[in-house]
Amino acid sequence: MNIYQKLIEVRKAVPYLKKEDRGGQYSYNSSSQVVAAIREKMDELSLLLIPRIIDKNVLTETVENKDQYGNIKKRTTYFTELTMEYKWIDAENPEEEFIVPFYAQGVDIAGEKGVGKALTYAEKYYLLKQFNVPTDDMDPDQFQQKVEESKPPKPITPEQLEELEKLVERFSEIRNVKKEQVYTQALGVTxxxxxxxxxLAYNLIGQLKHWIKKATKETA
Incomplete structure (x- = not known):
């Protein structure tokens, strides 16, 4: 496989992640949860992901507030912005690379954690967006059921269509009615x-077989 095919295999391996951590009133996916879900497949396919900081920008804002005793307290917030890129390398063929530009930000009041927070933010959201991983509070089985229910129904197969038409024709002969009436009146379909x-075709075929069997016995 080339590097793009391997990345598709990673995406297939993580169809959904449940939000397992809570902060206040909100649930979320932690960076460690996201990395753990994807790393095993990366190792299996010999894929390396290398982050690189291209540029940085740190903004500071100091706010003064009075405490309950009237003393003035200063609080400085550090807002760190990182311009980054993520480079995918196929270790089995190191000449194959895939580079993605990315942006990250982190807010801190101590000053020394801004870069770390930004890198953690970037790592989590880059992986989630790169592999189109849906996240929700639902249990994985509930989520899969919701996905299946949202899919458009599969059309009737050629084999079912042929069998259904033969059964409708046979039933119309037995009951001496038009085939259109069998569809619309007896079966209640188009x-x-x-x-x-x-x-639905599967159910209609079974229903017609039952009716024909019963009708032929009655007329025998």
């Missing part, structure tokens, strides 16, 4: 069977 979803 007269255009090619538009019937696969799951």
């Amino acid at each position: 007269t255009e069977p090619e538009k019937i979803p696969e799951g």
